Amino acid sequence: MRAARWILKIVLVGLVMLSAGLPTSAAAAMTIGVVVDGPWAGNDEVLRLFRGEIKVLVEREFHVAFPADKLRIGDWSVESVRRAVDALLDDPQVDLVLAMGVIASHEISTRGSLPKPAIAPFIIDQQMQGIPRRNNASGVNNLSYIAAPPPTLRDLRAFHDLSPFKHLAVLYNRALYEAIPRLSANLRDLTDELDSRLTLVPVDEAASEALKRLPAGIDAVYVAPLLRLSPSEFEKLVSGLKARRLPSFSLMGRAEVERGILAGIAVDDFTLRARRTALNLQRILLGERAATLEVALTPGERLTINMETARAIGFYPSWGILTEAELLFEDGRPTGPLLSLGGVAHEALKANLDLAARAQAVAAGEQQVVQTRAALLPQVSVGAEALLIDRDRAESSFGNQAQRTLSATARLRQSLYSESAWADFESAEYQQQAREQDRNALRLDIVAEAVQTYLSVLRAQTVRRIEGQNIELTRTNLELARVRREVGFSGPEEVYRWESQIATDRQRVIAAEVNEDLARIALNRLLHRPVETVFQLEDIRVDSPEMLIGRPEVFRYVDNPWDFRIFRDFMVSEGLARAPELHRFDAAVAAERRQQSAARRAFWTPEADLRGELSQRLAEGGAGQSPPAADVPLTLPQEDDTRWSLAINLSLPLYSGGARRAELGRTTAEVARLQLERAALAQRLEQNIRSALLSSRGTFAGIHLSRAAADAARNNLELVKDSYSRGVLSIVELLDAQSAMRVAELVAANAVYDFLHDFSEVERATGFFFFLESPQEQHDWLARLQNFFHAAEPMPWRQR
CATH class of the missing domain: 3.40.50.2300 (Response regulator)
Structure with missing residues (x-):
């Protein structure tokens, strides 16, 4: 391993110098002359970087000086750079020449044997430039240069x-x-x-x-x-x-x-290049020949x-x-308007097509109530009749019926008492209340779906970010593996392994991006927007003020088992009192009970109504308009052109083939069925509220535990990565540490969204989304919570 050999050489040379009684600092004083190709805005920054790297590495052992008068800046011409190199090579006060430029590095590397050490850090293509190389070194007396693989072919292929x-x-x-x-x-x-x-x-x-x-x-x-x-x-x-x-x-x-x-x-x-230059300079100071240093x-x-x-x-x-x-400058990928949780919920309520359809059902139900009430109000109708009869009948009517008659009629009907009509009307009102409660339940479902879809987008964004950070870490480790291969810590197999890992990580990134896009489409559909509409979302924290659990006056009631049990009781009472599903059953039971009452009264209650009719003969013609002339004086009564009638009708069916008794039995059974179903629903709602609260308690505890695990995994990865870079640990340990950190980060992120999702289930089960309520309603809810706790049985230790 080359890095290890360098360190070993440094130690050996230091021991030799100490054994010989030579002061290392005095023996290693060196003046460095610098050649720069020409004026450039970045010259000062690059020179500072190289000087800083050199001083950090060697200043404890050697004195290195960069005199200002030994800095030569050319004018971007070969001749000016050549003169500067000549001057520094001939200067007896300069111990080493540093060629800080591509032209200067080329010029000094193509001269052959040099009179003093020189380092050329900027060789861009050693073979193409015709610069000598022997056994991965220059092989030229006093010449050390640094040559990376030619970048142009790599760049052009990537660009293409x-x-x-x-x-x-x-x-x-x-x-x-x-x-x-x-x-x-x-x-x-x-x-x-x-x-x-x-x-x-x-x-x-x-x-x-x-x-x-x-x-x-x-x-x-x-x-x-x-x-x-x-x-x-x-x-x-x-x-x-x-x-x-x-x-x-x-x-x-x-x-x-x-x-x-x-x-x-x-x-x-x-x-x-600055760090390699500093390392090569240190090795020259320690007595190694520049011609043998790796390039x-x-x-x-x-x-x-x-x-x-x-x-x-x-x-x-x-x-x-x-x-x-x-x-x-990706700007976090999402663009478009910034949406908040409350804004999304309100927009979903305004734009959702399902809710719009349910609102139309409620509107239709209102008209149905009006329609059933009409049977209790006066019924007035008018009509006209044009009548034509045969001549002989008209002539034989003695003037009471003309052959051609035009008349108009008005009729009135008013129910004086009808138990069935009243039952239908009152039942329709209860049924309308049930429709309204059904709409309220759908509103809560839509808000819950909006909250959960909102959280799904945030979760997908976070997963995408974590997977993106993970692939960046893999790329960094790939670069580290290449360096390890270069210095002899490992072979090419580690590079191939990291390249394979990048391919796997890319698949995860793509999957995360797809999941985020799917979540965004779902949210746009819920808001009745074009499904490809772009937007940004405000992040939600557990302690966000719009979240119920984020309020300190609520959190103090759930931080111990005793108070949490009372809190569950309170949430159950609130949920059962507010649940539109239960109110819908209450309205349905009331409607069926009214029908039951009407069926019972039908055995003894008659129906009564008032009926009136007014008819006016408007015109007549043909035979029969007047009575025939008689030889004997005879006066016959004649009706005038106006007719009217008024009647009161009472009716009580005595026997209907058992229909009334069957209706009474049906309504009685229907009431019993609805009451049982309501009781079963109340049990399910209570179970849902308590289960959601208990689940949220578990996921809330998981937030802190998973975050602690993620912090530990991150710290462990830094330690393993440092050991890997020094050749102490293998690629397997680093892969395991990176995988553990990725999983821990995902678990920590999901823990937050799992808790928020669970608590949104709590709010849906109780029918109370805190962030949608007005400040007054929020205040009233918190007051009821406080009163409920004060009325609850005190904790044993508080009694003392």
């Missing part, structure tokens, strides 16, 4: 998978490609391999010039390090690429993705996508890439 392109533009630093001409040819070879055209676009110090040079027809842009661009010019470049809706990919990786480039793979390359570096790799840029250019990565990549 992300956004298949046919014409690629490469934005590059003109000075760098002039210093290393083979870079251009190498890029052309790579794009040929991808069956794509290539256009090289040099970039100096102005983004506008670079954007102008972009030819028409390109469909992707690869951004090489553009160190001559100031931060403001880089922002202009990014804005220009967005405006043209061009996908972009950064060779420098995450740092530039954060600044607006669409995607990249490299992760914190500067820090890794290979395995940097971190992680596809990173700027989702803000993706949205701006209308780019949508595939599902596989979305689950594999790290997504920046």
Whole structure:
């Protein structure tokens, strides 16, 4: 294991120096000269990073100085960098040269044997640049360089998978490609391999010039390090690429993705090179030859996508890439308006189609009540009649019936007393009350469904977040496994194992995303919205003020078994008093009892009604209009054109074939049935309330216990991960620790939502959703709770 060998060498050299009586600090004083390619806004930050890493590693044993007059900054030309390197190599006060730039690293690494030690941290393609390498070292006297695997081919393949392109533009630093001409040819070879055209676009110090040079027809842009661009010019470049809706990919990786480039793979390359530089410098100070130091570096790799840029250019990565990549500026995935629990419940009550249909049933029932009441009110009707009879009958009527007659009639009927009509009317009113209670029960069901669906979305979001964090952890462990392989702690099998684990974790992420989408569709359906409507949800905590259990005046009644038993009694009494299901049975029993009473009275109570009729002859014609003339004077009575009648009718059936007795028996049995069903329902409701309360007590206790388990699992994972990175533990222990933490996090998250779900069942069973009630109703409920406890039997220890 190479890292172990380095440590062993440090110890041995230190022992030798001590045994020889040499003061290690005095023997190791060193002045470092630094060469930088040219002016760049990030120079100070990078130099601080390298100096900091070097001092942290060696300052306890050695004195290392970075004099300001030994810092040489070129002008981005090969000649200026060459002169700076020559000056530092010839300077007797400089003990080691640090080439802080791609041009400087190339220049110093291609000189052959050097007069003094030099470190070149920025070799981008050792083979293509023609830099010597022997047994994973430079093999050149006094030369140590750092070379990662060439990133360009890796980047272009990933970019092509992300956004298949046919014409690629490469934005590059003109000075760098002039210093290393083979870079251009190498890029052309790579794009040929991808069956794509290539256009090289040099970039100096102005983004506008670079954007102008972009030819028409390109469909992707690869951004090489553009160190001559100031931060403001880089922002202009990014804005220009967005405006043209061009996908972009950064060779420098995450740092530039954060600044607006669409995607990249490299992760914190500067820090890794700085730490290797510090380690190589320490080994040189301890007496190792620079020519023998390892040159290979395995940097971190992680596809990173700027989702803000993706949205701006209308780019949508595939599902596989979305689950594999790290997504920046995703805004937690959900977008749209922010919904609260109370808002969702109220909207569900307004928009739910089932409740709207039930409201129409209630409206129809109101008209049915009016319809049955009509039998008790006056019934008035009018009519007209045109009558034509034969002539001989008209002539023989002695003027009482004309051959053609037109008349109008008005009729009145008023029930004076009808037991059956009154029973139907009063029963209809009770039945309407039952319909209203049925609607109230549906309202509670809809609120309960809204709460549980709301919690389902929050639960799915949390699971997705945990699975996303888990795959990020797996990616980190994959990078760690690659480093372990590089330093000799493990072989390639661990890398393959972590790559396999990433595939498994991606499946879990996809499943979590699907579950969240399904939960969102269910909530949109409940709110009668288009099922793909996007929204955000306010999170709910156990101690949220809108939650009943979150109120301190309630929580104190459930924190011990004695008070919790009394609390259950109170909730049962409240639930049975409020339950619309029981009120619906009460109304149904009252309706059937009224029918029972009518059936009993039908044996001796008659029905009475008043009937009246008024008829007016309007016109007549033909024979029979007047009596015939007689030879003998004879006066016959003649009716006038108006007729009326008024009658009172009483009726009492004496025998109906047993129908009245059968009706009495039916209603008596129906009343008994409804009463039994109500009693059974009351028992079930009490069981539901008590069971839901007991279940919520168990899940509430699980919140604290599962959170403690998750904290312990997380701490354990940190310890195991640290031991794994030092080669003490194997991949199996780390996999187990990571799996344990993932499961513990899921259990802890589910514990909260399990409790909230259980307590929503309590509220539904009692018919009282605290967060929907007005402040006055909430106050009254809390007052009843307090009075109930005061009236309950005091605890034994309180009696003393």
